[in-house]
Amino acid sequence: MTGDGSCLTLIVAGCMDSTASNYDETANVDDGSCITGNFL
Numbered sequence: 001m002t003g004d005g006s007c008l009t010l011i012v013a014g015c016m017d018s019t020a021s022n023y024d025e026t027a028n029v030d031d032g033s034c035i036t037g038n039f040l
Contacts, residue, residue, distance in 0.1 A: 012028050015033050017030075
C-alpha cells in the first residue's frame with residue numbers, strides 16, 4: 001500500500017503458458033512471447 005491507502009500492482013510481462021519453453025512463473029501479464037512447439 002502507498003501512503004494514501006491505494007495499492008500498487010507490479011506488472012510483470014512474460015509468457016504465462018506453463019507448457020512453453022520460456023514460461024515465466026512470475027508473469028502476471030501475457031506479452032505473447034511464449035515459445036511452444038517442436039523446433040528441432
